Amino acid sequence: MLKIKDARVVVTCPGRNFVTLRIETADGLYGLGDATLNGRELAVVSYLADHVIPCLIGRDAHQIEDIWQYLYKGAYWRRGPVTMSAIAAVDMALWDIKAKAANMPLYQLLGGACRTGVMVYGHANGQTMEETVDEALRYQALGYKAIRLQSGVPGLPSTYGVSGDKMFYEPADGALPTENVWSTAKYMRTVPKLFEAARLALGDDVHLLHDVHHRLTPIEAGHLGKSLEPYRPFWLEDATPAENQEAFRLIRQHTTTPLAVGEVFNTIWDCKDLIQNQLIDYIRATVVHAGGITHLRRIANLADLYQVRTGCHGATDLSPVTMAAALHFDLSIPNFGVQEYMRHTAETDAVFPHAYSFKDGYLHPGDAPGLGVDLDEGLAAKYPYSRAFLPVNRLEDGTMYNW
Numbered sequence: 120m121l122k123i124k125d126a127r128v129v130v131t132c133p134g135r136n137f138v139t140l141r142i143e144t145a146d147g148l149y150g151l152g153d154a155t156l157n158g159r160e161l162a163v164v165s166y167l168a169d170h171v172i173p174c175l176i177g178r179d180a181h182q183i184e185d186i187w188q189y190l191y192k193g194a195y196w197r198r199g200p201v202t203m204s205a206i207a208a209v210d211m212a213l214w215d216i217k218a219k220a221a222n223m224p225l226y227q228l229l230g231g232a233c234r235t236g237v238m239v240y241g242h243a244n245g246q247t248m249e250e251t252v253d254e255a256l257r258y259q260a261l262g263y264k265a266i267r268l269q270s271g272v273p274g275l276p277s278t279y280g281v282s283g284d285k286m287f288y289e290p291a292d293g294a295l296p297t298e299n300v301w302s303t304a305k306y307m308r309t310v311p312k313l314f315e316a317a318r319l320a321l322g323d324d325v326h327l328l329h330d331v332h333h334r335l336t337p338i339e340a341g342h343l344g345k346s347l348e349p350y351r352p353f354w355l356e357d358a359t360p361a362e363n364q365e366a367f368r369l370i371r372q373h374t375t376t377p378l379a380v381g382e383v384f385n386t387i388w389d390c391k392d393l394i395q396n397q398l399i400d401y402i403r404a405t406v407v408h409a410g411g412i413t414h415l416r417r418i419a420n421l422a423d424l425y426q427v428r429t430g431c432h433g434a435t436d437l438s439p440v441t442m443a444a445a446l447h448f449d450l451s452i453p454n455f456g457v458q459e460y461m462r463h464t465a466e467t468d469a470v471f472p473h474a475y476s477f478k479d480g481y482l483h484p485g486d487a488p489g490l491g492v493d494l495d496e497g498l499a500a501k502y503p504y505s506r507a508f509l510p511v512n513r514l515e516d517g518t519m520y521n522w
Contacts, residue, residue: 121146121180121220126172126212128154128164131499133466135289136160136507137438139494140167140208142216144180150215151494152208153407153444156200157291157436158509166205170194175209181220183213187413203385203410210411211444211490219489225444226484229416229451236481237449239433239460240265240328240353242288244281247271248313252320264480265326265353265457270313274305279332279510288461289435291507301512301520303335307343314350326353326457328379333357334512334520337366341373353457354379354401354430361389367398379403382432386410387418394422401430401456407441408432412448419452428456435461439471443492446475446484458482470499 122145129139138154154163171190178186190206191197218225226232241263243255251270258266271278277299282288310329317327329352335343340358347355356379359366370378379401384390385408393399402422409415419429429452431445442460449455460482463471473492474485485491512520 121148121216123175123178123180126175128167128172129494129496129499130160130164130504131470131502132505133470133499133502134464135291135435135467136504137467137470138163138208139438139440139499140212141494142175142180142209142212144216148180148216148219150180150212150219151440151490151492152211152213152215152411153438153440154204154208155407155436155438155441156204158507159201160504162201163204163208166201167208171205171209180213180216183210183217183413186210186213187411191410198386198388200383200385200408203414204407207407207409207411207414210413211406211440214412214444215489222488224484224486224488225412225447225490226450229412229447232450233453234450234455236478236483237446237455237458238264238480239458239477239482240267240326242267242269242461244269244288245271246281248309248316251313252316255317255321259321259325262479263325265328266321267328267330267459268313268317269330270309272302272306272309275300275302279512291436291509293508294506296508297510299510299512300515301334302515303339306334307339310343311346311350314347314352318350323351327351328353328356330356331358333360335359337369338373341370344370344374344376344378347376348374352376356380356403357382361393364392364398367393368396371398377401379430382408384409386414387421390418391421394425394427397425397427399427401428403430403432405432405437405441406444406448407437412444415448416452419448419454423452423454426454428454430456431458433459433461435463435467439463439467439473439475440490440492440494443473443475443484443490446482447490450484466502470495470502
């Protein structure tokens, strides 16, 4: 038995907020788990500290599956982003401990490597199409094989997904939510022109991606996907809100552009119909918001039956702990597609020293035992929590936009 002796939550803000769970065992091993929920971080802190940690003390850290089932089924009020982020943190930390006990990198415990590295995509964004294309060329020069394109929309004062921070872009930007103005018509005119310019500048050998951020109706999404087909996008992400999974059937009827969705999904039930009915091509659920490595492997196994590949969310609101967990997961599954990779700031990397590395468009988790990530708690304490919210959108007439 590997008895859990103690657990605590560490909140730090080296440029943005991160919530980290540290679980310690009686024999001195410890594991880390990410519990960051962008814009709602303290809700997960309370869930862990007040409701989960007391239930962990004295349990066998090796019983990962049983503890997962206990936390999920035992709460009665199941699912939801707060619950599943808390469970994910426990799950990551326990896998970290188990792999350290085995003295091997986690991906070896998950069945070993299915590939030599994990293809990642970076974010090229700019206020104008020209600026975005220039940024994409910079990513290409760094070795990226896949690049996401986002640009400002002419006639709109600001656009979600576009920032002056470039590689270290953080969308949570204020102590109260920023309100952006949105116009679907202006946006729909811009994106095809952006892809035309990018394909001309970057050539045919780089994968081009785009994130709609849930802003379109299904028929609008179908129209956009159709208009992008000449430029062979790798995927069109979050084309419409996915609460109505049947909406993706309408999109499918109008375009062959590959569809990706799921960064806001919490469980396999959120994506079951989309996968079984082959309405998507990539599932974007991530380790921290979808219940940890244990549950994400179930989602990947289901997706593999229907030739759906993974494309896990990997923005800066996920700490290096989640990035490492995602890379071990990515390396070990047969139906991996691509991994989002937004680099963290130097301050964040110092708080979370890690073994994963980037080379020629690919990440590798490294071969350190466990996840290969640590937490410098002394340095973390120098960056206190700072409340921050994600922006919200309104249409030009002031209507609150549903996305």
